[in-house]
Amino acid sequence: MAPSQTSVILLQVLNVKEKPKPMNCPYCTASTTRKRAKKTELGYATFFCSACRRTFNERTGTPFNYLEAPTDIVFLVVLWRLRYKLSLRDVAEIFLERGFVFTHETFRD
Numbered sequence: 580m581a582p583s584q585t586s587v588i589l590l591q592v593l594n595v596k597e598k599p600k601p602m603n604c605p606y607c608t609a610s611t612t613r614k615r616a617k618k619t620e621l622g623y624a625t626f627f628c629s630a631c632r633r634t635f636n637e638r639t640g641t642p643f644n645y646l647e648a649p650t651d652i653v654f655l656v657v658l659w660r661l662r663y664k665l666s667l668r669d670v671a672e673i674f675l676e677r678g679f680v681f682t683h684e685t686f687r688d
């Protein structure tokens with residue numbers, strides 16, 4: 580069975596190596612930001628904007644910002660749910676076999 584266009588795109592997103600580089604501030608769009616040594620709990624790079632003096636991370640301003648799961652895991656859940664029509668409990672079980680402990684309630688949001 581040929582993979583659908585959606586799953587091909589999601590797999591391409593998953594294979595992209597994340598190289599944090601200075602990014603524009605999501606609050607004031609200034610480019611005068613610098614990377615901080617501190618990372619978020621999930622390991623995302625944090626930045627400081629010298630224009631508005633705020634800190635932000637790679638996921639600030641995205642729908643993934645307040646999720647407790649890493650972005651690549653979220654994409655995998657979406658892929659498996661849409662491509663293979665797995666239930667939330669099935670997805671949780673697959674992650675459990677790979678050493679990630681989630682409940683089906685984790686994915687509901």
Ligand SMILES: [Zn+2]
Binds near residue numbers: 632
């Ligand atoms: Zn700013």
